[in-house]
Amino acid sequence: MLKIDSPAHLDTWRAELVDATDPERQRIAVCGDTSCRVYGSEKVWSAFTNEISQQGVDCSVDYDVKLTGCHGFCEKGPLVVIRPQGIFYTHVGVKDVPEIVSETVVGGRIIERLLYTDPNSGETIQQEEDVPFYKHQLRLILNLNGILDPSYIEEYITFGGYGSLSQVLFALTPEEVIEKVKMSGLRGRGGAGFPTGLKWELCRNQPGDVKYVICNADEGDPGAYMDRSIMEGNPHRVLEGMIIGGYAIGANHGYVYIRNEYPRAVKHLQRAIDQAEECGFLGENILGSGFDFKVRIKLGSGAFVCGEETALMQSIEGRVGEPRPRPPYPTESGLWGKPTNINNVKSWASVPIIFGKGVELFANIGTENSKGTAIFSVVGNINNTGLVEVPMGISLRELIFDIGGGIPNGKALKAVQIGGPSGGCIPAKHLDVPVDYESLNELGAIMGSGGMVIADEDTCMVDFARYFMAFTQEESCGKCVPCRLGTKAMLATLERICAGDGQPDDVDYLIELGNEIKSSSLCGLGQTAPNPVLSSIRYFRDEYEAHIMDATCPAGVCKGLITYSVIPENCTGCMVCLRNCPTDAISGGKQEIHVIDVEKCTRCGMCRSVCKFDAIKVI
Amino acid sequence: MQISINEIHDIITREALGEGSLIAALEEIQERYRYLPPEAIILASEQLGVPLSQTYAVATFYNAFSLKPKGKHNLCVCMGTACHVRGSPQLLDRLETNLGIEAGETSRDRLFTLETINCLGACALGPIVVTDGEYSGQMTIQKVDRILKGIVRAEEKLDAQN
Numbered sequence: 164m165l166k167i168d169s170p171a172h173l174d175t176w177r178a179e180l181v182d183a184t185d186p187e188r189q190r191i192a193v194c195g196d197t198s199c200r201v202y203g204s205e206k207v208w209s210a211f212t213n214e215i216s217q218q219g220v221d222c223s224v225d226y227d228v229k230l231t232g233c234h235g236f237c238e239k240g241p242l243v244v245i246r247p248q249g250i251f252y253t254h255v256g257v258k259d260v261p262e263i264v265s266e267t268v269v270g271g272r273i274i275e276r277l278l279y280t281d282p283n284s285g286e287t288i289q290q291e292e293d294v295p296f297y298k299h300q301l302r303l304i305l306n307l308n309g310i311l312d313p314s315y316i317e318e319y320i321t322f323g324g325y326g327s328l329s330q331v332l333f334a335l336t337p338e339e340v341i342e343k344v345k346m347s348g349l350r351g352r353g354g355a356g357f358p359t360g361l362k363w364e365l366c367r368n369q370p371g372d373v374k375y376v377i378c379n380a381d382e383g384d385p386g387a388y389m390d391r392s393i394m395e396g397n398p399h400r401v402l403e404g405m406i407i408g409g410y411a412i413g414a415n416h417g418y419v420y421i422r423n424e425y426p427r428a429v430k431h432l433q434r435a436i437d438q439a440e441e442c443g444f445l446g447e448n449i450l451g452s453g454f455d456f457k458v459r460i461k462l463g464s465g466a467f468v469c470g471e472e473t474a475l476m477q478s479i480e481g482r483v484g485e486p487r488p489r490p491p492y493p494t495e496s497g498l499w500g501k502p503t504n505i506n507n508v509k510s511w512a513s514v515p516i517i518f519g520k521g522v523e524l525f526a527n528i529g530t531e532n533s534k535g536t537a538i539f540s541v542v543g544n545i546n547n548t549g550l551v552e553v554p555m556g557i558s559l560r561e562l563i564f565d566i567g568g569g570i571p572n573g574k575a576l577k578a579v580q581i582g583g584p585s586g587g588c589i590p591a592k593h594l595d596v597p598v599d600y601e602s603l604n605e606l607g608a609i610m611g612s613g614g615m616v617i618a619d620e621d622t623c624m625v626d627f628a629r630y631f632m633a634f635t636q637e638e639s640c641g642k643c644v645p646c647r648l649g650t651k652a653m654l655a656t657l658e659r660i661c662a663g664d665g666q667p668d669d670v671d672y673l674i675e676l677g678n679e680i681k682s683s684s685l686c687g688l689g690q691t692a693p694n695p696v697l698s699s700i701r702y703f704r705d706e707y708e709a710h711i712m713d714a715t716c717p718a719g720v721c722k723g724l725i726t727y728s729v730i731p732e733n734c735t736g737c738m739v740c741l742r743n744c745p746t747d748a749i750s751g752g753k754q755e756i757h758v759i760d761v762e763k764c765t766r767c768g769m770c771r772s773v774c775k776f777d778a779i780k781v782i
Numbered sequence: 783m784q785i786s787i788n789e790i791h792d793i794i795t796r797e798a799l800g801e802g803s804l805i806a807a808l809e810e811i812q813e814r815y816r817y818l819p820p821e822a823i824i825l826a827s828e829q830l831g832v833p834l835s836q837t838y839a840v841a842t843f844y845n846a847f848s849l850k851p852k853g854k855h856n857l858c859v860c861m862g863t864a865c866h867v868r869g870s871p872q873l874l875d876r877l878e879t880n881l882g883i884e885a886g887e888t889s890r891d892r893l894f895t896l897e898t899i900n901c902l903g904a905c906a907l908g909p910i911v912v913t914d915g916e917y918s919g920q921m922t923i924q925k926v927d928r929i930l931k932g933i934v935r936a937e938e939k940l941d942a943q944n
Contacts, residue, residue, distance in 0.1 A: 237907075238906050383901070385861070387903070388903030424899065464808075543868070548906040638900075
């Protein structure tokens with residue numbers, strides 16, 4: 164591979180690559196992200212590349228096929244986009260490939276059945292950009308994810324890659340870089356929202372020759388996967404951000420701390436590091452500027468607490484990932500006692516955009532105090548599960564209904580959980596709240612790392628809170644007492660309530676204990692662990708009271724409080740539930756109305772899931 | 783699986799690239815044997831000059847490490863939030879009942895290990911069960927039953943052949 168030794172050399176290379184690209188040539192982009200792969204996208208991709216000629220399909224039109232990063236609309240995978248026309252096909256199978264080639268690529272005709280159908284109007288939509296899921300988004304960070312093949316650095320270069328780095332290294336002093344990041348208004352995308360430029364400045368101003376930058380890719384928040392998608396789909400953008408950060412801060416070494424649950428992200432990032440080293444974007448004397456920078460990957464080993472910055476550094480050092488008190492902050496004394504700057508994947512990926520598109524452009528997006536875009540993984544009870552990038556300040560309603568397509572099966576929205584185990588839930592009545600750091604905080608949630616879980620009317624908020632508390636209790640490292648014992652006590656109380664043994668003063672106890680844990684825990688994990696419980700009590704206290712006072716679970720979820728029974732009018736006596744019941748709790752003959760024995764029933768839900776006639780009810 | 787001291791030795795030497803290499807070495811050993819044999823923990827301590835207590839602390843702190851050998855087949859239920867609201871607790875229940883073990887345990891015949899994971903980050907597929915590394919999305923109780931039956935049948939066939 165070419166070693167690039169000057170900005171001019173990079174420009175020439177880019178010009179060559181752009182010249183070699185025929186804008187009119189048909190380009191087929193198959194989504195290669197984890198979800199689409201499980202639906203078979205890799206086979207679709209190889210069918211486009213290999214099998215066409217063998218099947219006697221007319222291939223008179225030459226075309227390119229790429230396996231790209233995540234297109235975002237995971238619900239409809241495997242996704243295929245044909246450019247330059249921008250035709251958007253959903254749920255594409257291997258069997259559709261010959262037809263796509265002969266009809267669309269060669270014949271220029273649309274295959275109606277593969278198009279996205281708007282569930283509201285019933286009309287099909289041809290163009291990717293017209294699909295409501297994409298139309299309301301502003302994809303700054305994710306823009307290239309569905310376009311370029313992350314296996315090749317050339318692809319990133321063609322789309323302007325490493326141009327920001329070249330500009331920064333030769334046209335700006337480190338102080339000027341920091342000033343521009345400050346002006347852009349970028350705040351930490353890991354969730355806390357600390358101003359990025361200020362953090363860089365604090366680190367730069369520390370004395371000492373050895374400093375580190377770290378990319379926090381320990382995306383442990385369940386329900387969030389945008390960091391994985393960015394690293395899989397466009398790893399060079401993260402690296403470019405880190406190199407610029409290293410230059411600004413005066414660091415020559417960077418680490419990416421990444422979960423071992425993300426093997427493909429590790430692979431793509433390592434390949435990107437190797438390519439960047441070969442091309443001279445990493446290593447010594449980058450682009451002939453005299454600046455040296457190296458990046459190494461460190462794998463996490465399945466501990467949520469390691470997403471906390473001081474625990475993360477302990478883990479890189481090879482120790483148990485227990486947090487330590489701050490101050491001193493990592494910018495003063497971090498990895499191996501040296502000044503260290505830690506930012507999240509999304510923050511690093513935003514940096515090249517700030518310099519590439521201009522500080523003003525970035526600063527003009529969003530609200531007064533929250534600039535740029537926010538990425539959410541919108542998951543749970545939602546029609547359009549996927550990765551969404553929106554300008555800060557968009558309302559939750561737009562996000563859930565215009566982009567997310569609303570709630571499936573005609574159910575009602577109950578709450579939106581933002582920020583995972585550290586965040587809180589926002590009830591449906593606050594849907595018009597703008598999505599930015601401050602507004603969400605006011606409602607008891609946080610921006611967090613971007614997991615947004617939609618809960619419909621069938622979700623029990625007490626059980627939901629119990630779920631998060633079970634998670635944080637399990638992941639509490641045990642170093643400080645409030646978190647170690649406090650989360651245990653909160654969980655035990657919640658479990659008792661869910662089992663039907665709640666006491667009248669349990670809710671007040673949870674509030675008191677929760678506030679104590681928040682104010683006295685050592686690190687962010689404990690300080691935020693009670694949030695899901697406290698916010699659900701704030702908005703859904705009646706559900707807690709129904710569990711405790713009336714011994715009922717209004718949503719029909721908590722096993723200790725529900726019974727399954729047959730609705731006689733709906734039961735056809737088909738015997739399906741009876742045959743599937745694991746504990747033989749259902750009796751009745753063919754065409755006789757079945758009866759569930761409450762004593763034998765384990766409330767596993769099997770009968771309800773197999774019944775075709777809606778004849779099983781839960782109360 | 784046979785434990786080879788020489789092999790463990792090689793892994794540790796290869797990973798011993800200065801500070802912070804203990805976790806990387808243990809990760810390699812875990813990857814190779816799917817658990818950390820006692821020999822490996824002792825050897826890692828000696829070779830890397832880390833007190834045994836600290837190595838043990840690391841080996842028991844992180845979820846990715848196991849001190850117990852795993853079963854031949856690994857079933858892993860994603861317990862991420864999206865999977866949770868789409869019914870993963872019911873799937874786990876079903877597997878626990880059918881296998882007669884709890885999450886984190888290995889069946890007596892060493893055929894199955896049942897595990898949970900906090901989030902695989904493939905939430906559109908939820909609920910997800912991973913069978914020997916292969917993701918199955920939008921799982922239901924029936925589909926889980928089918929997967930289990932499939933493995934048991936294949937194993938019976940293997941037994942019959944032997």
